[in-house]
Amino acid sequence: MTRHSPLCTRTAEIVCTEIKGTEISVRRVPGTALVNPVSNEVIYTPPETESRIRELLANWEQFRHAADPLHADTLDPLIRMSVAHYQFEAIHPFTDGNGRSGRVLNSLFLVEQGLLPMPILYLSRYIIAHKSDYYRLLLDITRKNDQSGWEQWLLFMLRGVEETATSTAAKISAIRDLAEEAVRLVRETLPKIYSRELIDVVFEQPYCRISNVVEAEIAGRQAASRYLKALVSIGMLHEQVFGREKLFVNVKLLDLLTRRRRWGRFALAVNEATPPAESNGGCYFHGHETRFELAFPSRSLTSHTRCSLIALSSPFRSQIITAIAQTPVSVHVLLILGPVLLGTDAR
Numbered sequence: 001m002t003r004h005s006p007l008c009t010r011t012a013e014i015v016c017t018e019i020k021g022t023e024i025s026v027r028r029v030p031g032t033a034l035v036n037p038v039s040n041e042v043i044y045t046p047p048e049t050e051s052r053i054r055e056l057l058a059n060w061e062q063f064r065h066a067a068d069p070l071h072a073d074t075l076d077p078l079i080r081m082s083v084a085h086y087q088f089e090a091i092h093p094f095t096d097g098n099g100r101s102g103r104v105l106n107s108l109f110l111v112e113q114g115l116l117p118m119p120i121l122y123l124s125r126y127i128i129a130h131k132s133d134y135y136r137l138l139l140d141i142t143r144k145n146d147q148s149g150w151e152q153w154l155l156f157m158l159r160g161v162e163e164t165a166t167s168t169a170a171k172i173s174a175i176r177d178l179a180e181e182a183v184r185l186v187r188e189t190l191p192k193i194y195s196r197e198l199i200d201v202v203f204e205q206p207y208c209r210i211s212n213v214v215e216a217e218i219a220g221r222q223a224a225s226r227y228l229k230a231l232v233s234i235g236m237l238h239e240q241v242f243g244r245e246k247l248f249v250n251v252k253l254l255d256l257l258t259r260r261r262r263w264g265r266f267a268l269a270v271n272e273a274t275p276p277a278e279s280n281g282g283c284y285f286h287g288h289e290t291r292f293e294l295a296f297p298s299r300s301l302t303s304h305t306r307c308s309l310i311a312l313s314s315p316f317r318s319q320i321i322t323a324i325a326q327t328p329v330s331v332h333v334l335l336i337l338g339p340v341l342l343g344t345d346a347r
Helices: 011-018 050-064 077-091 099-113 123-129 133-143 147-189 196-202 210-215 221-233 251-258 317-326
Strands: 042-043 238-242 245-250 258-270 284-288 293-299 299-312 334-344
Touching: 011 050, 011 099, 042 133, 050 077, 077 099, 077 133, 077 147, 099 123, 123 133, 123 147, 133 147, 147 196, 147 251, 196 210, 196 221, 210 221, 221 238, 221 245
Parallel strands: 258 284
Antiparallel strands: 238 245, 258 334, 284 293, 293 299, 299 334
């Protein structure tokens, strides 16, 4: 999406069509209502009739592009995005797929405004993780439409942008590190087939086909197959048959992309048996051989969410990990203070 093709109602229809896999247009049939799934109570009835919906969407377009009488051009783009997201969800223009479409439009808007080079800010994860607050705040604006409701909504969305930007930047950095690690591995073990272009191809997405290598003009089909199998032999890729074709899965990249992360400052204690007495403010390692997990106390010491350790941001990171790996489980208690990058792995 470029600045020469501004986001509009037709854009929203195209996005929703892609999401749903069938042609989607603005609602024409009345009767749409949002219902509480538990009580079956109707909690919100969006506008009806196609003409009214399109009229409201026209206002939504004007606001997004700072062309309304309220001087939206004086507002920060993140504020405009947040207000426009409320508008879109309140209009609820489609019979289904409004939430997902609205979140995609957020990313496209940030690209359009020059704040992102491409739509890589995945706000959906934050919104879904705080779904109850998300719907409550949307509904508060609709029911009250006061300054407090708008303020809480804007703060919610801005926190989402901040958290998502932080985690996305960390993920991008981790992917770069993983790619550089792959470069070193292939250079050392498979120097005859190494090329930076080959590494780039297997990091374009979590899986690679022989045709991807061929299309990148790295090698012909037979040589491309041989290269990918060689990467399998050193554990960089995993070969998997899918239908009639073979996929070569970059398992570490896939794991990195699908694992949730967040930054925090914690006091960590390595102990196989029990968490420290004052564990409510921290977490503890539960070790087995060289695989370690984290447990965060949840309401009580007997209820935990388990997580996998991704990285320690510490000048002693390598020494700490080496010490942990060499320490007999259930013998030591090691206290580590510092920021950690964690990936949740709920079980």
